Amino acid sequence: MYRYDEFDHQLVTERVEQFRKQVDRRLAGKLTEDQFKPLRLMNGLYLQLHAYMLRVNVPYGVLSARQLRKLADIARRYDRGYGHFTTRQNIQYNWVSLADTPDILADLATVEMNAMQSSGNCVRNITADPFAGRARDEIEDPRVWCELIRQYSILNPEFAYLPRKFKIAVTGAPNDRAAVGVHDIGLRMHHDADGRPGFEVLVGGGQGRTPVIGKTIRDWIEPEEILAYIEAILRVYNLHGRRDNLYKARIKILVNALGIDKFREMVDAEWEAIRGQGLTVPEAEQARIAQYFRPPAWASLRDIDAELELQATADPAFGAWLNSNVSAHKAPGYAIVSLSLKAPGREPGDLSADKMDAVATLADLYSLGELRVTHRQNLVLPDVRQADLKELFRELVSLELATPNIGLLTDMIACPGLDYCALANARSIPVAQDISRHFTAVDKLQEIGALSINISGCMNACGHHHVGNIGILGVDKKGKEFFQITLGGASDQNATLGDRLGPGLPQAEVPGAIEAIVDTYLAQRESEQETFLATYRRVGIDPFKTAVYGEEPVRRVA
Amino acid sequence: MTQVLTANRLDDGRVVFLTPTGDWSPDLNDACTVSDDDAAQELSAVGALAEAACTVIGPYLIEVLEDEGQLQAAAIREAIRAAGPTVQAGQF
Ligand code: SF4
Numbered sequence: 001m002y003r004y005d006e007f008d009h010q011l012v013t014e015r016v017e018q019f020r021k022q023v024d025r026r027l028a029g030k031l032t033e034d035q036f037k038p039l040r041l042m043n044g045l046y047l048q049l050h051a052y053m054l055r056v057n058v059p060y061g062v063l064s065a066r067q068l069r070k071l072a073d074i075a076r077r078y079d080r081g082y083g084h085f086t087t088r089q090n091i092q093y094n095w096v097s098l099a100d101t102p103d104i105l106a107d108l109a110t111v112e113m114n115a116m117q118s119s120g121n122c123v124r125n126i127t128a129d130p131f132a133g134r135a136r137d138e139i140e141d142p143r144v145w146c147e148l149i150r151q152y153s154i155l156n157p158e159f160a161y162l163p164r165k166f167k168i169a170v171t172g173a174p175n176d177r178a179a180v181g182v183h184d185i186g187l188r189m190h191h192d193a194d195g196r197p198g199f200e201v202l203v204g205g206g207q208g209r210t211p212v213i214g215k216t217i218r219d220w221i222e223p224e225e226i227l228a229y230i231e232a233i234l235r236v237y238n239l240h241g242r243r244d245n246l247y248k249a250r251i252k253i254l255v256n257a258l259g260i261d262k263f264r265e266m267v268d269a270e271w272e273a274i275r276g277q278g279l280t281v282p283e284a285e286q287a288r289i290a291q292y293f294r295p296p297a298w299a300s301l302r303d304i305d306a307e308l309e310l311q312a313t314a315d316p317a318f319g320a321w322l323n324s325n326v327s328a329h330k331a332p333g334y335a336i337v338s339l340s341l342k343a344p345g346r347e348p349g350d351l352s353a354d355k356m357d358a359v360a361t362l363a364d365l366y367s368l369g370e371l372r373v374t375h376r377q378n379l380v381l382p383d384v385r386q387a388d389l390k391e392l393f394r395e396l397v398s399l400e401l402a403t404p405n406i407g408l409l410t411d412m413i414a415c416p417g418l419d420y421c422a423l424a425n426a427r428s429i430p431v432a433q434d435i436s437r438h439f440t441a442v443d444k445l446q447e448i449g450a451l452s453i454n455i456s457g458c459m460n461a462c463g464h465h466h467v468g469n470i471g472i473l474g475v476d477k478k479g480k481e482f483f484q485i486t487l488g489g490a491s492d493q494n495a496t497l498g499d500r501l502g503p504g505l506p507q508a509e510v511p512g513a514i515e516a517i518v519d520t521y522l523a524q525r526e527s528e529q530e531t532f533l534a535t536y537r538r539v540g541i542d543p544f545k546t547a548v549y550g551e552e553p554v555r556r557v558a
Numbered sequence: 559m560t561q562v563l564t565a566n567r568l569d570d571g572r573v574v575f576l577t578p579t580g581d582w583s584p585d586l587n588d589a590c591t592v593s594d595d596d597a598a599q600e601l602s603a604v605g606a607l608a609e610a611a612c613t614v615i616g617p618y619l620i621e622v623l624e625d626e627g628q629l630q631a632a633a634i635r636e637a638i639r640a641a642g643p644t645v646q647a648g649q650f
Contacts, residue, residue: 026568026612027568027612028612029611031612032610033612033615033616047566047571047615048571049573049639050572050573050639050642050643051566051570051571051572080647082647097569097570098568098569098570098571099569099570347645350647418634418635418638419638419643419644420643424635427638427644427645429645430644433645479632479633479634480634481634
C-alpha cells in the first residue's frame with residue numbers, strides 16, 4: 001500500500017500543529033463557534049448530538065494491520081472503546097473531546113493517517129472497489145489513480161471552498177462494488193482494443209434529497225489525462241455551481257440545469273485550455289505510485305475448489321460462509337474474505353477496540369497484514385490462502401465476525417441516525433437491529449439470495465437508501481418516527497433509484513413489511529436464479545404494495 | 559409548557575442543561591425549569607452569555623414534561639440527547 005513520502009509527512013504534521021493552536025484558541029475563548037466551526041470541519045471534527053465526532057479517512061478503503069491497531073488504541077484511549085465504519089469507507093469516533101483531538105490527529109499521523117477533508121465543501125475521501133488489486137473480475141487496479149487523485153485534491157487551494165462537498169469513486173472492475181453511479185464524479189476503468197487502460201467518466205450522480213444517477217460525460221479519457229479532466233470538471237462546478245441554496249449546490253443540480261451536453265461543452269472548453277500541461281501525469285510518477293500497489297509476493301498455489309467443497313459438505317456452516325463471505329481472488333489458491341460487521345442484533349458498521357486488535361492480528365496471520373473497509377460497512381481480508389480458510393473461519397466465528405450474510409438481506413447499510421446524528425429525523429440502527437433479529441435463519445437468507453437493504457435516518461441519505469434493493473428512509477411526522485420504504489434501487493453497474501412503496505410505517509411494522517416484500521418476491525420469482533431486483537424489475541411494484549398495504553391502501557400519517 | 563435550556567459543552571461536546579444556580583449539568587433533572595415566556599427569555603439570555611464566554615455551544619430551549627417528579631424531554635431527539643443512544647453501542 002501507499003507510504004507517505006516526506007511531503008505527506010510534512011503536510012500532515014504541520015496541519016496537526018496548526019489545528020492544535022486553533023483548538024487552544026477556541027478553548028481559551030479567543031475563537032467563537034462561528035469562527036471555529038469551519039476550521040474544525042476541515043479537520044474532520046463534527047459536533048453531533050451527544051459529543052464531538054471525528055471522521056478519519058481510510059483512503060480508498062485500504063488499511064494496514066498496524067493502522068487498525070492504532071485505530072483500536074485511539075478508540076480505547078480517547079473514545080468509548082469502539083468505532084463506526086461508514087459508507088465512505090472511513091471510520092468515525094463518536095465520543096471524542098475537543099481538547100484531545102490534536103493528540104488523536106498526531107497519533108494518526110504516526111501511522112500515516114489523517115482526517116483532512118473528511119468534511120466540509122471540498123473533495124472528500126476517494127472511495128474505491130474494496131477488492132481493488134485482488135478481484136478476479138478486475139480489469140485494472142484503480143488504487144494508483146485513487147492515490148494520485150488524493151494527492152492532487154488534498155489541500156488543493158483552488159478547491160478548498162467548493163459550492164458543496166464533492167465525492168469521487170473509482171472502480172477498475174466491471175462489477176461495480178464502489179457505487180460510482182451515485183458520486184459527483186464516478187470513474188470506471190476499461191480497456192481499449194489494444195488492452196490499454198482508460199477511464200469512462202460519469203458526472204452528476206448523487207443521493208440526498210434529489211437523487212440522480214450519474215451520466216457518462218466522456219467514455220474515454222487516457223489515464224495520464226485524468227487529473228486535468230477532473231480539474232476541468234471541478235473548475236466548471238466551482239464557477240457555476242449554486243452557492244445561494246444549500247439544497248441546490250451539488251454538481252448534480254448544475255448538470256441537470258445545464259443538461260449534460262452543455263455541461264460537457266463547458267468542461268471540454270476548460271479541458272482544452274489546460275490539457276497537456278502541468279496536470280498530465282508523468283510516466284515516472286505513475287510508475288513511482290504504482291510500485292506501492294504492486295501485488296504482494298503471493299505464493300505459487302493452485303485453487304483447491306474440490307477440497308473446499310468437501311469441507312463445506314462436512315460443515316454446512318462453513319459452506320454457507322464460503323458461499324456468501326468469500327470471493328474470487330486473482331491469484332490462484334487465494335481468496336478474498338469479507339468480515340461481516342452485521343451479526344444479528346448488532347449495530348451495522350460498529351467494531352470494538354478489542355475486536356479491531358483481533359482483526360489486525362488475523363490480517364497479519366492470514367492476509368499479509370492488509371485490510372479493506374467496504375462502503376457496505378464491512379471489513380475485508382484481501383489475501384487469504386484458500387488452504388487457511390477453514391482455520392480463519394473458526395477464528396472469525398469466535399469473534400462473531402463470520403455471519404454468513406455478505407450481500408444478503410441482513411448485510412444492511414445503516415447510517416448513525418437519530419441515536420447519534422444531529423441532522424437525523426429517525427433512528428436507523430434499531431430498525432436494522434429489528435430486521436436482523438427477524439431474519440436469523442441462514443437457510444432462509446441464502447434462499448432469498450442477493451438483496452440489499454439500505455437505511456438512512458434522514459433525506460441526506462448517508463445510508464444510501466435510494467439505491468438499496470429495499471431502501472428505508474426515516475422521517476419525522478409530528479414528532480414521531482416513521483419509515484418510508486422504496487424498492488428496486490441498485491448501486492452497481494446498472495444503478496437505479498428505488499421507487500416509493502407507499503406511506504411510511506412505524507418502526508414496529510418494518511420487519512413485518514420486509515417479510516411481506518420478501519415473501520412476495522419468493523412467490524413471484526421465476527427461478528432461484530432470478531434475484532429480488534430482477535423479479536422487481538419484471539413484475540413492478542404493485543404486488544409488493546398489495547402485500548404490504550392490502551388491496552385498499554390504508555391511509556397513514558406519514 | 560415547561561421548558562429548560564440545553565446546549566453542548568465546549569470542551570467535550572457533552573449535552574448539558576442550565577441549572578438554577580447558573581451551572582451546566584449533564585443531568586436533565588438538574589435543569590432549571592420555566593413555564594412562562596419572560597422566564598424563558600431570561601434563560602436564553604443566560605445561555606447567550608455562556609456561549610459568548612465559550613462555555614457552551616448553541617444553547618436553545620426545549621420542552622419537557624414532568625413524570626413522577628422526573629423530567630422527560632418532550633421530543634424524541636431531545637430525549638435521546640438527554641439519555642444517550644438507545645442502542646448498546648460499543649458492545650460489539
Ligand atoms: S442520513 Fe441523515 S441521519 Fe443518517 S447520518 Fe446522514 S445526516 Fe445523519
